[in-house]
Structures are given as C-alpha cells and as structure tokens.
Amino acid sequence: MQDLVAAALAAAKERGRDVADVPLTAIAAAAGISRSTLLRRLGGSRAALDEAVRQAGVDPGGRPPxxxxxxxxxxxxxxxxxxxxxxxxxxxxxxxxxxxxxxxxxxxxxxxxxxxxxLHGPLPDVEALAADPPERLEDTVRALHRSFVASFSREPRIVPAVLGDLLSRPDGPAARMMAANFPRLLDGLNRLLLPHIEAGRLRPLPLPVLMQLLLGPMAMHLLVRPVLAPALGPALPSVEETAELFTESYLRAVALP
Incomplete structure (x- = not known):
C-alpha cells in the first residue's frame, strides 16, 4: 500500500489538489498500473487508499460532490x-x-x-408548507405569500432572474427551468388548496388559475418594486404590508362565504 500512497501524494502534488480530489486514473498512472489493477488492490473502493494516506499523516481532504x-x-x-x-x-x-x-x-x-x-426557487418552501399546512384558508394564503417573498429575496437571487428571463423570452431557459419543477410545485399547491375547495371555502377554479391569482400579483409587485420605491417613497407599502393586502384581495376574489 505504501507505493500507492506515494503515487497518490505525487499525483495530488502535481495537480495542486487534495488526494481525495485526484481521479483514480491519475493515481494509477502515477503508480504505473491500470485503474482496474488499482481498484483490485484497494478492494474495489478508494476508501482504503484515503485511510492509508491519513495513516501516513496526510489529510486526504475532499470536497463536496x-x-x-x-x-x-x-x-x-x-x-x-x-x-x-x-x-x-x-x-x-x-x-x-x-x-x-x-x-x-x-x-x-x-x-x-x-x-x-x-433548490433555490419557491418549491422547497411550498413543499415544507404542504407537509404541515395551516388549518384556515386565510393562514394558508398568507403563508404562501410570505414564502414566495422569502424565495424572491433569498441570496443567491434566483427567482428574480428566472422571472425576468421568462418575461423577455417565454421559450427560453427560464421556461424550461420552471417546466421541469412545475409538476411538484403544482402538487404542493394542490395539497394546500384542494382541501379548501372540497370544504366549500374556495371557489372550484382550475388549479393553475388559482395559482396565478395567488402568486401573479405578488411576483409582478416584487419585480417592479425597485422602480416604484424611489418614485413613491414612503407612500409605497412595505413588502409585508403588500403581502397582507394581496392576501385580503385574493380571499375577496376566490373565497366562498
């Protein structure tokens, strides 16, 4: 095993990387053997090599996948x-x-x-909310608005970039990004809203329409807010106040007595 450790350290030094980040092919080449021979000597896994390097007093390192x-x-x-x-x-x-x-x-x-x-869009928040939904319709709508505001404001700022690209190029990469995640997003919203439709608290509109009525106004407001803020100054409601106003407006539009 000592010769393999030496080869691994040499290959890592040559590339300026940790041992764990050096491909087995490069380590095998440094040892003068084939990759299959290297794997056979390691028992089928590089874990033994990393442990041998550690035993030699060197941290094999390693980075996220x-x-x-x-x-x-x-x-x-x-x-x-x-x-x-x-x-x-x-x-x-x-x-x-x-x-x-x-x-x-x-x-x-x-x-x-x-x-x-x-990972960075609204999907994680919607699925977390759907896993433990509020009982009242108004609390559900309010929570969805707040989660959308949070995903819009989070760093790195993915949602604003996606919406901006979607508006400028309806058939561009943003549309494909959303299309890939839309089934899960729709499923999460369905789990949040369908019980209220079945209970007679929410108008039985098509789910995409309910979703657009819910998130569309908030999305447009957040996109144009940087332009509105300098022009309106203190007259512009805070994001929290705006979310509450949109919640009330949504309920007036689609909630049933």
Missing part, C-alpha cells in the same frame, strides 16, 4: 449575470470540475438550471 459544487456555482452565476450569462464552461471553472462531469450529472445546461431552480 460535483453536483453540489456545480449547483452552487451556477446559482451564484445566475445571481451575478442572469441566466444568459451562465454557460457550462463558466460553471465548470467556478466549480472546479470538468465539462464531461457536468454533462454526466445533469444531462446538459437545462438539467443544471432546473436543479438550481429546484
């Missing part, structure tokens, strides 16, 4: 440059991974952007 690094890198690029400025080359450079690994993990740029929206 490529998927996590790429999603984080892409999200920050979206926030900084918008969707149009995100290329797989830029993500690979920021995440310190290879282009083939991105294609393997995400099946291309659309898959990566869909994963970014899944």
């Amino acid at each position: 490529v998927r996590d690094r790429a999603i984080d890198a892409a999200a920050r690029l979206v926030s900084e440059r918008g969707l149009g400025g995100v290329t797989l080359d830029a993500v690979a450079e920021r995440a310190e991974c290879s282009l083939p690994s991105l294609h393997t993990v995400f099946d291309g740029r659309d898959g990566l952007l869909a994963a970014v929206f899944e």
Whole structure:
C-alpha cells in the first residue's frame, strides 16, 4: 500500500489538489498500473487508499460532490449575470470540475438550471408548507405569500432572474427551468388548496388559475418594486404590508362565504 500512497501524494502534488480530489486514473498512472489493477488492490473502493494516506499523516481532504459544487456555482452565476450569462464552461471553472462531469450529472445546461431552480426557487418552501399546512384558508394564503417573498429575496437571487428571463423570452431557459419543477410545485399547491375547495371555502377554479391569482400579483409587485420605491417613497407599502393586502384581495376574489 505504501507505493500507492506515494503515487497518490505525487499525483495530488502535481495537480495542486487534495488526494481525495485526484481521479483514480491519475493515481494509477502515477503508480504505473491500470485503474482496474488499482481498484483490485484497494478492494474495489478508494476508501482504503484515503485511510492509508491519513495513516501516513496526510489529510486526504475532499470536497463536496460535483453536483453540489456545480449547483452552487451556477446559482451564484445566475445571481451575478442572469441566466444568459451562465454557460457550462463558466460553471465548470467556478466549480472546479470538468465539462464531461457536468454533462454526466445533469444531462446538459437545462438539467443544471432546473436543479438550481429546484433548490433555490419557491418549491422547497411550498413543499415544507404542504407537509404541515395551516388549518384556515386565510393562514394558508398568507403563508404562501410570505414564502414566495422569502424565495424572491433569498441570496443567491434566483427567482428574480428566472422571472425576468421568462418575461423577455417565454421559450427560453427560464421556461424550461420552471417546466421541469412545475409538476411538484403544482402538487404542493394542490395539497394546500384542494382541501379548501372540497370544504366549500374556495371557489372550484382550475388549479393553475388559482395559482396565478395567488402568486401573479405578488411576483409582478416584487419585480417592479425597485422602480416604484424611489418614485413613491414612503407612500409605497412595505413588502409585508403588500403581502397582507394581496392576501385580503385574493380571499375577496376566490373565497366562498
């Protein structure tokens, strides 16, 4: 095992990386053997090699998986440059991974952007709310507005970039990002609203219409708020007050006595 440890340390030093981030192919080449031979000597897993390096007094290191690094890198690029400025080359450079690994993990740029929206969009908040929904309709609507405001304001700012791209290019990457996550988003909203329809508290409109009436006004307000704030000053209600006003307006429009 000592020769393999030496080869791993040499390959890591040559690349300026931790041992855990050096491909087995490179370690095998440094040891003068094939990758299959290396794996056979390691018992089928590199865990034994990492432990041997640790026993030699060297921390093998290791970073988050490529998927996590790429999603984080892409999200920050979206926030900084918008969707149009995100290329797989830029993500690979920021995440310190290879282009083939991105294609393997995400099946291309659309898959990566869909994963970014899944993690940083409103979906996690909606699913968390659907798992423990409020009893009253007004509390459900209020919670949905607040969760949307939270997802809109969170860093990295993914939702504003997605909505902006969607308005400018209805068939662009934002539309594909949303389409990939729409079934789960619709399912979460269905679990939140359907019980109120069945109980006769909410008009039985098609779910997409109920969703647009619920989130559309808030989304438009948040998009134009940076323009409204300097013009209106103190006359512009706070985001919290606006969310409450939209909650009351939604209930007046679709709630049943």
